[in-house]
Amino acid sequence: MSLACRVGQRHETDRRVARTYSVSSSEGSVAGGAAVSFRAGGRACEREPWETVSSATLAAASPWRTFRWHRGQQHYSGVYWSATMQDHVIYESRLELARLLFADFNPSVHHIGAQPFLLQVEVGGELRRHIPDYLLITDGGPVVVDVKPADRLSRPEVAFTFAWTRPLVQERGWRYEVWSEPEPVELENVRFLAGFRRRWLFDAGLLDEIRAACLAGGVVGEVAAGLPERDPAEVRAGLLHLLWTGELVADLSVPLGPASGLGRRS
Template identity: 65%
Template sequence: MAAGLSATSITVSLRGLNGSLVENREWTASSIDLLAAAAPWRTFRWYRGQRHYSGTYWSATVRDHVIYESRLELARLLFADFDPSVRSIVAQPFLLKAEVDGAVRKHIPDYLLVTDEGPLVVDVKPLHRLSKPEVAFTFGWTREAVEIRGWKYEVWSEPPSVELENVRFLSGYRRDWLFDRGLVDGLRGAELDGVSLRRAAVSLPGHPEEQVRSAIYHLLWTGELTVDLDRPLSPVHVLRKTA
């Protein structure tokens, strides 16, 4: 844990979507609206022999592309997009600076999530690297800086593989304009609580089973229906309606 961190020593810099640069603003005085409207502080890089896979992901939450710098960051992005409590996602949202133990430190978090429970700042790092002293030190003072203003901070590592594969599969059904609105509304009005996915797929006569199943996957993505994601998704999974 970092020592001697003072709120008055913390500043934030960010880039506006119009290319403008805001530098060294007081961290605790910078509004969430300002930070949530930021463009990525740095863009990802491509070079020969690169060890990480960078790219862009179209997010149903923000209705736009969001960048990621590794497959692990993409995994966290998928989970954020899948979470109905997340209202906004900003990649590499800002540069934090703070005086820590007599020296100026800098750090760019991986994501800022605006959620129903408040802002969440996320750093993504493989589990095997969390024990490195320099990583632990950086995440320690970053946590302090975030929590100083009453926000939440998360260090995220590899998720359970089955859950990730299920979320990755359901993300293929996130684009709402691809689904027949009448079919989706029909499923919303059907008694599907406690029904297996296999039975639900044939619950709307007159609609092809594959289309109904795809619409069910869309409602699983939006969170209107839920299933147990701790085992591979299958026709025997039992659907639950959310409140």
């Protein structure tokens, strides 16, 4: 088959853990005529000029490639049910899963596409190809994301690929992000809150009572005491759901617990 034919302030969370890199122009100049291949409905392959393809078209595409699982494989791939997408999203490594969690947790993200397209362009006289890890559609516009462990960013082939990808993305007025390991405590908090992401599991009346009880702030451990007629376990679960949705916020740079202070999203 032809290659041409696959709870806190969450904006701040994404910015803190995103890392950006550049490579000098001496390593190769990017020529015009970049093209993008993507899989439209039914997995049919389409190809368009990179400079004119819309983000909506790419967001509607199927993953350019999918993954197989086999005994002894070195990477950890799988699927994650995203509250943002109300569907499963694939990932190819535990680090990609972490970025997926942060994207799902961010209220400004409205679409998450994995392995969204194949970007092709001539660089330094040779045809180069690259499949980014994610395409995010956000309040601030499209974001193209590459996920890579920090200890691999200095590899010449990795740095070179990211160096020619960045200007192509930015010339569209989109944001390009290279994402490495987040702060461990923050990741654990987001991973924990993800267990409370399914909205249909929570009684709407209870959530309204929790919202009212948290109007003046307070701490996590006090909310259940303010609703004595409700099951404390259900109150805590509902509170954690509101932290996931971003209606309530807490400092996720420290372990989340009963003494964690609560605020309202501004």
